Amino acid sequence: MVERDSEMAMGGSTLDDVRRLMALATGDEKHDESSTSTLDALWVLHDRVLRLNPTDPTWEGRDRFILSKGHGPVAYYAILAAKGSFPLAWLDGFLEHGSPLGSHPDRNLVPGVEASTGSLGHGLPMAVGVAAAVRAKGLDARVVVLCGDAELNEGTNWEAALLAPHLRLGNLTLLVIENHSSSIEMGPWDAKLRAFGWAARVVDGHDHAQLEEALGATEPDVPTAVVADIPRGEW
Amino acid sequence: MRVQAAATATDLLDEDPRTAIVLAEISTDHFREARRRHPERVVNVGIMEATMVGVAAGFALEGFHPLVHTITPFLVERPFEQLKLDFGYQGLGGTFVSTGASYDYATEGATHHGTGDVGVLLTIPGFEILVPGHPAELDRLLRATYANARPTYLRASVSVNRSALDVAPGRMEVVRRGAGATVVAVGPMLDRTVAAAEGLDVSVLYATSVVPFDASTLAAVAGDRPHVILVEPFYEHSMTGLAAAALAAPARFASIGVPRRFPTAYGTPEEHDRDNGLDVVGIAARLRALL
Numbered sequence: 207m208v209e210r211d212s213e214m215a216m217g218g219s220t221l222d223d224v225r226r227l228m229a230l231a232t233g234d235e236k237h238d239e240s241s242t243s244t245l246d247a248l249w250v251l252h253d254r255v256l257r258l259n260p261t262d263p264t265w266e267g268r269d270r271f272i273l274s275k276g277h278g279p280v281a282y283y284a285i286l287a288a289k290g291s292f293p294l295a296w297l298d299g300f301l302e303h304g305s306p307l308g309s310h311p312d313r314n315l316v317p318g319v320e321a322s323t324g325s326l327g328h329g330l331p332m333a334v335g336v337a338a339a340v341r342a343k344g345l346d347a348r349v350v351v352l353c354g355d356a357e358l359n360e361g362t363n364w365e366a367a368l369l370a371p372h373l374r375l376g377n378l379t380l381l382v383i384e385n386h387s388s389s390i391e392m393g394p395w396d397a398k399l400r401a402f403g404w405a406a407r408v409v410d411g412h413d414h415a416q417l418e419e420a421l422g423a424t425e426p427d428v429p430t431a432v433v434a435d436i437p438r439g440e441w
Numbered sequence: 442m443r444v445q446a447a448a449t450a451t452d453l454l455d456e457d458p459r460t461a462i463v464l465a466e467i468s469t470d471h472f473r474e475a476r477r478r479h480p481e482r483v484v485n486v487g488i489m490e491a492t493m494v495g496v497a498a499g500f501a502l503e504g505f506h507p508l509v510h511t512i513t514p515f516l517v518e519r520p521f522e523q524l525k526l527d528f529g530y531q532g533l534g535g536t537f538v539s540t541g542a543s544y545d546y547a548t549e550g551a552t553h554h555g556t557g558d559v560g561v562l563l564t565i566p567g568f569e570i571l572v573p574g575h576p577a578e579l580d581r582l583l584r585a586t587y588a589n590a591r592p593t594y595l596r597a598s599v600s601v602n603r604s605a606l607d608v609a610p611g612r613m614e615v616v617r618r619g620a621g622a623t624v625v626a627v628g629p630m631l632d633r634t635v636a637a638a639e640g641l642d643v644s645v646l647y648a649t650s651v652v653p654f655d656a657s658t659l660a661a662v663a664g665d666r667p668h669v670i671l672v673e674p675f676y677e678h679s680m681t682g683l684a685a686a687a688l689a690a691p692a693r694f695a696s697i698g699v700p701r702r703f704p705t706a707y708g709t710p711e712e713h714d715r716d717n718g719l720d721v722v723g724i725a726a727r728l729r730a731l732l
Binding site for chain 1: 461463481482484486487489491492494495496497498499500501502503504505507522523526527530531532
């Protein structure tokens with residue numbers, strides 16, 4: 207159990223602990239829905255799917271996770287803190303001058319953050335490069351990148367979506383949080399992504415069993431896309 | 442220079458297992474052997490330049506030294522935000538080798554010109570900018586910087602000087618000393634500048650390193666009453682701020698460079714040089730008017 211005033215989480219934390227920690231990091235109400243709609247998928251990834259060592263965030267054998275959309279990172283920060291990547295007290299300083307925790311994560315300030323993001327459309331191309339580099343190093347690590355549905359308006363994502371199957375990046379998973387924030391209709395996700403060459407499926411974005419099963423699946427030489435659907439009003 | 446860049450990059454790929462090459466369809470013929478020998482570390486992304494830079498950043502995040510290459514405007518201007526954020530802001534190292542400097546692709550028109558590249562890159566803190574004037578200098582500068590952990594631009598041009606100097610990043614070469622103005626020739630402008638300055642009592646410096654800028658050599662040669670004339674192969678006054686910051690004494694500055702306008706002519710690079718006053722005759726006339 208995570209204690210509010212403990213220096214570092216020591217493991218065994220729960221999703222309820224993370225929700226309590228999220229309440230510590232206030233001030234970014236503008237992106238509140240963005241953060242809460244990613245919570246379940248981020249939790250499942252970090253608690254059940256990704257191979258990580260929070261006390262050694264640069265461990266070569268780790269799976270890589272990139273929060274591409276950057277926006278609404280409170281759930282991400284709370285999970286990293288709950289897993290022991292950095293002191294829980296950091297959450298109190300969210301958005302403050304001198305705090306390492308800003309509205310978009312900075313890899314040079316926050317242990318466990320693989321890439322600095324915030325400007326939309328950068329994470330998926332970088333994740334393609336990371337996946338190719340990991341393969342070039344002969345590692346069996348996976349690379350998971352989270353994009354928002356509206357973020358996927360950006361054209362660079364579709365460049366990278368075209369490229370990843372061409373490079374046969376079976377170690378790459380695109381996690382789309384479909385919280386219906388895009389002004390442009392983005393579906394049908396599975397048909398669209400399959401047409402680009404991805405193994406794609408849509409799951410209930412709050413259903414942990416569905417998320418775990420989908421995010422745990424990979425196919426040799428074929429990148430995987432998991433679209434976590436969060437209906438409007440259920441953020 | 443493009444051929445030299447591919448040859449040097451292929452050597453580095455053989456020598457250093459942490460080297461990778463990311464292309465966007467351009468020059469793939471020159472990298473065919475490199476790709477055959479190291480298929481996992483030579484990636485052609487197709488015609489998607491922003492993603493080319495993003496993919497290179499992914500390699501850099503994993504500790505590789507990526508070398509990225511395409512035509513100047515598609516290497517610098519189209520993926521500018523990827524250069525700024527993926528490399529500059531994230532503090533990643535990578536080498537960006539252009540082809541088609543200024544109007545080398547004169548027949549292609551303004552879409553393929555790259556006269557604003559240095560000015561654009563100067564806005565990214567920490568971005569190193571190198572302008573070799575000879576293929577051997579490109580080889581030297583590329584080997585010296587490919588693993589420097591900083592984003593580094595190598596401007597490869599069709600125009601070259603007759604012979605290479607022993608250049609190094611961050612250093613200007615003193616070509617000759619005189620009592621009058623200090624003329625700084627940048628990269629492929631050296632030979633024509635030396636020819637144009639014949640008979641003039643001026644110092645001539647040779648700069649292949651725009652960033653880091655050799656402020657100390659410029660200040661030492663320019664003296665107490667500096668009169669600095671930059672001869673730039675890109676937009677005029679791209680480097681004036683660097684030169685001004687290097688000098689403590691009040692100084693006069695002039696730039697002989699590419700005028701800031703969109704050209705409407707095609708033809709050859711030499712014809713554009715003539716139109717822009719950047720051939721020997723044009724530079725000589727400007728120097729005499731300025732002195």
